[in-house]
Amino acid sequence: MKAFIINKYTKGGLQLAAIPTPTVGENEVLVEVYAAGLNVLDSKIKTGEFKLILPYKLPLILGHDVAGIITQVGENVTKFKVGDEIYSRPADHHIGTFADYISINEKDVALKPKNLTMEEAASIPLVALTAWQALVEHADLKEGQKVFIQAGSGGVGTIAIQLAKHLGATVATTASTKSFELLKRLGADVLIDYKTQDFETMLKDYHVVLNSQDTKTLKKSIKILKPEGQVISISGPPTHEFADEMGLPWYLKAVLSLISFGIRRKAKKRDVDFYFLFMKASGSQLEKITKLIEADIIKPVVDKIYPFEQTNEALKYVESGRAKGKVVIKVK
Template identity: 70%
Template sequence: MKAFILNSYKPKNGMKLIDASEPQLQENDILVKIYAAGVNLLDSKIKSGEFKPFLPYKMPLILGHDAAGVVIKTGAKVTKFKIGDEVYSRPADYKIGTFAEFIAIDENDVALKPKNISMEEAASIPLVGLTAWQALVEKADLKKGQKVFIQAGSGGVGTFAIQLAKHLGATVATTTSTTNAELVKSLGADIVIDYRTEDFETILKDYDVVLHSQDSKTLEKSLRILKQGGKLISISGPPDLDFAKEIKLNAVMKLVMFILSYTTKIKAKRLNVNYSFLFMKASGPQLSKITTLINSGIIRPVVDKIFPFEATNEALAYVESGRAKGKVVIKLISK
């Protein structure tokens, strides 16, 4: 099969297109012929070695965390899917590799593709959809009538999270540029702040939840707009001790995570608010719930650009530029 591989962290010439062996199936795996793959900033962070301390990969590595395609083979113990099913997935860590023609995925990390969207749109959903779900539903337990601040509303996570938060009945504030203001409003944002000319800290007050995805300065300001007992969930760090325990890191790395998040935790405690770090996990059952929302028209994918498979390096560079509105997708097969 054709695949883009990473031969080392921080490669000088990006990923290399090669002929690779077809993935071997474990008994609970399905083999998916990939029609489209989503591109995420996570791919860039892994490529740069930023996550190597707690998410080390052996080289060569096929990147890619989102896929939509068709099941062409099933493992001996697979019960949820059959050959010919159209599916989508965010494969589990250490089993990634969607920048390729085929991938083997544990059936528990897969869901049937929504019927009313294209393969390319489906491939844009899993990672950002699960991130928003795990932040707003699992960690925040966001309720009707609450107020949530979603940073970078026109980004991949932001465009999904705004729609999910509105579905849950929350009032949504977000930041974006003037050029993307109408986009985020169309997704349901109630308060739109131009981050270039306005300071959200002077506008927002007594919020229940913040979904943080920006830098440390923005994090500090975001803690201050929360009400007493409010929750800030960060997907951009710093990682904390709870995260280290969750992924079973060794004692040294637990200490590192404790130190990295110590200052933020102290500031949150002084304000009587809660800070937690989220590194999303693969989940077929949660993705199935997202499928229902998409099939019902409650959430719609937002795709900025679709690149041909041969231009995978260019697609990742575009994501790294920070200019994308919604998601960037690689197209392997026309349906």
């Protein structure tokens, strides 16, 4: 089969290669890939930025989002059958959606929403699971609360805004003014132009912050929270609790504890909870997200669709930071 791989960590492009079709484990399904979503995470893994906490063996097929059709099932698979249209965010160390086929554990798979195309479905899993795990699983966001979602026009932002509004929260977000109309349609209540306005002077007494920006922005975000508020960061710094969750060795736990010490201390001083979120694959959570999609509560936001052969161009566009919503490659 064809796949885009890296043989070494690089800032350059991926290599198109012919490799064997993956075998199917007893708890896995073989998926013919119709579309794959691209994420900043793909770029960070490609350059080696995450090699300490995600030590992949090379060569490696990149890609964390998939929509496609099951062509084979393992002997212990009970939830799916050949011919099912599915979508998934494969688990860490089992990624590889920039390819013709991928084998995925059935626990990480869900049936594709009936009202989405393959390309729309491929845009959903990683960002929707991130939003779900941040706002529902960790923050337990409630009706009447206030949440600040940074970078509202990004992949996570566009889904998180819709989910937060469904949960009954008041939503503030940052973006450029050219994205304001889109974000109003998605449900944003407070729109802040990051180029000319400072959210720190405009927001106060918020219950939750979803941080996806740099450390400077994270420090400012802590100041807008109520006592006992929560800042959930998907951009770091990782903590020693994260090291425990990932089963990392003691020395990495010590390093991450040191790296995150300043932020954790600042949060503690203001009686704020700081949590670093590295989302996990979950077919059961995707099933819940599917219900919201089929009820038109959450809608995909797809900026561009590239043909499979232009995967490198698609990844460059993601790395540019200009995408509104998600970028997808069409494989079939």
